[in-house]
Amino acid sequence: GGRAPRGSLSPDSSGSPRLRKPRYRVVLLGDPGVGKTSLVNLFAGVQERDPLDQHGGGCLWGELLQDHLGDISLPLHCLQVGNAYIIVYSITDRDSFESASELRIQLRRARQAEDIPIILVGNKTDLVRCREVSEEEGQACAAVFDCKFIETSAALQHNVDELFEGVVRQIRLRQGGKKS
Numbered sequence: 001g002g003r004a005p006r007g008s009l010s011p012d013s014s015g016s017p018r019l020r021k022p023r024y025r026v027v028l029l030g031d032p033g034v035g036k037t038s039l040v041n042l043f044a045g046v047q048e049r050d051p052l053d054q055h056g057g058g059c060l061w062g063e064l065l066q067d068h069l070g071d072i073s074l075p076l077h078c079l080q081v082g083n084a085y086i087i088v089y090s091i092t093d094r095d096s097f098e099s100a101s102e103l104r105i106q107l108r109r110a111r112q113a114e115d116i117p118i119i120l121v122g123n124k125t126d127l128v129r130c131r132e133v134s135e136e137e138g139q140a141c142a143a144v145f146d147c148k149f150i151e152t153s154a155a156l157q158h159n160v161d162e163l164f165e166g167v168v169r170q171i172r173l174r175q176g177g178k179k180s
């Protein structure tokens with residue numbers, strides 16, 4: 001007799017991500033309002049598509065943790081659980097850009113022995129006339145901090161796929177092709 005536990009998810013409705021293949025934790029960091037939630041919502045769409053699963057990697061978007069930046073210090077667990085980090089700022093908000101640099105420094109400090117993928121994201125590129133941070137500044141910052149950089153618009157879904165694929169690529173590069 002198959003008694004389903006009360007409150008369990010129906011496996012065929014949307015599928016329970018927790019029962020699926022190995023997953024990576026991608027942690028989004030950044031000031032409030034920069035677009036983390038919007039990007040997470042788009043991640044959920046990509047998870048369905050699972051573009052890299054055909055390569056047998058079980059490369060699914062797993063838990064996407066958000067961390068709003070209150071003080072400039074992060075809860076320790078946020079710095080420890082991620083397989084990859086996406087540091088988001090808004091190109092319309094210079095303060096959020098400054099915060100991104102702080103976050104990058106903290107991440108490096110917390111996990112300096114590890115080579116963790118970090119991607120710096122300048123979001124809201126659709127708000128052209130409100131831009132406070134140039135693309136060149138973003139690139140320069142990423143170069144200094146030795147991480148990848150991309151500008152996105154969650155609103156227009158511009159470069160969002162590229163961001164996801166870039167994160168996956170970075171994780172897989174480190175897991176599969178360790179060089180010494």
Ligand code: GDP
Nearest residue numbers: 031032033034035036037038123124153154155
């Ligand atoms: P969070 O606090 O970092 O999670 O930011 P949210 O995802 O909640 O976004 C904050 C506000 O910015 C919301 O009103 C979003 O609709 C808006 N927003 C997020 N991404 C974009 C974007 O790419 N372009 C524009 N124009 N608005 C955005």
